[in-house]
Amino acid sequence: MAPSVLVVIQNLSKRFGNAMILQDISFSLHRGDLLAILGRSGSGKTTLLKCLAGLEPPDSGQIVVDGQDVRRLKPQVRGMVYLYQEPLLFPHLNVFENVAFGLRLKKIAEKEVKTQVNALIEQLGLADQAHKAPHQLSGGQKQRASFGRALLVKPRLLLLDEPFASLDVEIRAQMQTLFLNLAKTYHTSTLLVTHDLKEALIMGKRFGLMQNGSLKLYETPQAFIQDEQTGVLREMAFWQGQG
Amino acid sequence: MRILNKLVFGGLVGLGLLPLGLLTVWALGEGWHFPHLWPKRWSSTAFLQIFSGKMGESLWLSTWISTCVAVFATAFGYITGHFVSHHPLKKWLLRLAYLPFVSSPVILATCLLFLFIKIQLVGTILGVILAQWMFAFSFAIVFFVPFWSPQMKAIEELVYTLGGTALQAMRHVLWPMSIAALRMCFFQTFLISWVQYGITLMVGGGEIQTLPVLVYFYVNEANITFAAMASLVLMLPAFILMTVNRRHVWRD
Numbered sequence A: 001m002a003p004s005v006l007v008v009i010q011n012l013s014k015r016f017g018n019a020m021i022l023q024d025i026s027f028s029l030h031r032g033d034l035l036a037i038l039g040r041s042g043s044g045k046t047t048l049l050k051c052l053a054g055l056e057p058p059d060s061g062q063i064v065v066d067g068q069d070v071r072r073l074k075p076q077v078r079g080m081v082y083l084y085q086e087p088l089l090f091p092h093l094n095v096f097e098n099v100a101f102g103l104r105l106k107k108i109a110e111k112e113v114k115t116q117v118n119a120l121i122e123q124l125g126l127a128d129q130a131h132k133a134p135h136q137l138s139g140g141q142k143q144r145a146s147f148g149r150a151l152l153v154k155p156r157l158l159l160l161d162e163p164f165a166s167l168d169v170e171i172r173a174q175m176q177t178l179f180l181n182l183a184k185t186y187h188t189s190t191l192l193v194t195h196d197l198k199e200a201l202i203m204g205k206r207f208g209l210m211q212n213g214s215l216k217l218y219e220t221p222q223a224f225i226q227d228e229q230t231g232v233l234r235e236m237a238f239w240q241g242q243g
Numbered sequence B: 001m002r003i004l005n006k007l008v009f010g011g012l013v014g015l016g017l018l019p020l021g022l023l024t025v026w027a028l029g030e031g032w033h034f035p036h037l038w039p040k041r042w043s044s045t046a047f048l049q050i051f052s053g054k055m056g057e058s059l060w061l062s063t064w065i066s067t068c069v070a071v072f073a074t075a076f077g078y079i080t081g082h083f084v085s086h087h088p089l090k091k092w093l094l095r096l097a098y099l100p101f102v103s104s105p106v107i108l109a110t111c112l113l114f115l116f117i118k119i120q121l122v123g124t125i126l127g128v129i130l131a132q133w134m135f136a137f138s139f140a141i142v143f144f145v146p147f148w149s150p151q152m153k154a155i156e157e158l159v160y161t162l163g164g165t166a167l168q169a170m171r172h173v174l175w176p177m178s179i180a181a182l183r184m185c186f187f188q189t190f191l192i193s194w195v196q197y198g199i200t201l202m203v204g205g206g207e208i209q210t211l212p213v214l215v216y217f218y219v220n221e222a223n224i225t226f227a228a229m230a231s232l233v234l235m236l237p238a239f240i241l242m243t244v245n246r247r248h249v250w251r252d
Helices: A045-053 A095-105 A110-123 A139-152 A169-185 A197-203 A221-226 A232-242 B002-028 B053-085 B090-102 B105-118 B125-147 B150-161 B166-194 B198-204 B211-220 B224-251
Strands: A005-016 A019-030 A034-039 A060-065 A080-083 A157-161 A190-194 A206-211 A214-218
Touching: A005 A045, A019 A045, A019 A214, A034 A045, A034 A197, A045 A080, A045 A157, A045 A190, A080 A139, A080 B150, A095 A110, A095 A139, A095 B166, A110 A139, A139 A169, A169 A197, A190 A197, A197 A232, A206 A221, A214 A221, A221 A232, B002 B224, B053 B090, B053 B125, B053 B166, B053 B211, B053 B224, B090 B125, B105 B125, B105 B198, B125 B166, B125 B198, B150 B166, B166 B224, B198 B211, B211 B224
Parallel strands: A034 A190, A034 A206, A080 A157, A157 A190
Antiparallel strands: A005 A019, A005 A060, A206 A214
């Protein structure tokens, strides 16, 4: 059975002053999907995510989630967690409390919080760091805790804004694998925006390219690779030349 | 090199403490005339004035006024700083906040005096608090605008997308993260008010005798002993607050 449609975006537009940031963006996302959108800085990727999360109001267009138009809903009730480039752990809370934050907001019983958080922290490989303050963690550990905090609230859609950009190459690769495993375990639907071609290819199930506020979607990964504008072919040619 | 560093450090500490030492000798000594290196007698008369008489009254009045100014300036500055930092006209609003510092406090107080006379606030404690608050409030805005950085905004937005309300974001995240900055702003606005002279004299009309006003009163009277003791009292809380402030800043 084909997965059901989770999000439908239609003709989404956003302008800041005279600058057109988003132009008639339309796409849909299925449950459990991971759509990777590639785009340069200033192409409108972040604005797109912020419009979906309810942090920026779009000028026009529709955002339908589970059949409900969410444009007028506050970010708190949209069920979309927006993760920034930085992990943004709360400095006054330890790792356990950071991960548990979403459950605390929902006033979940203490026993349940402990069970869920400890299980996730174990999966994240942070069991021995649970009582440490964020400043005592490495960049990768911080990002893991940040993912844990987001996944535990079971968002309908996870919005990732270049989440691995601040990590070094080796840690980034580990984090990408870890995230894919977690997303599978938690059946998370994800929209990832990145300027990193390799990251888009590793993470995405479906692909899009954002240029000057317009989004181009690809039917297949092959179509994404074959399109000159994505730069995949240039990259491949470069590495083949190196070989 | 280490000895030289120690000498320089000792010299700087000595220079810093010299006025305090000199004021202490002036405040507690009597009959200190040239060419004597030391006062003839020691007396506690000026010291006892701290607990009773004019100096005691001024001490409590200054403490009361500065506490009010610091509390209200910090509270309003915290909220206004948040508003200004997220406003599209942030640069212009921030320039307005700098205005009281660009123009001299005395000139601004002269301009305000007409208004204060009209609303019958001249010569009242409320008038002095309000006038001092205007400057402390401006300082608090300038202080808090960089505090409400894009990163703080991102943290606030993150709490919203995690399901938190504005109240929950404030209570569980922004407030705990703000305590160090609030404490520092409180100390600094307290000190701004504590040493304020020109505005207090103008708006207070000479009737509101805070410690700085009293120091000048004693100086005009050529009462060196009392002037020195009042100056010591004026300086000591500033030293204490700065020490506490610095310790907390390092800790936080």
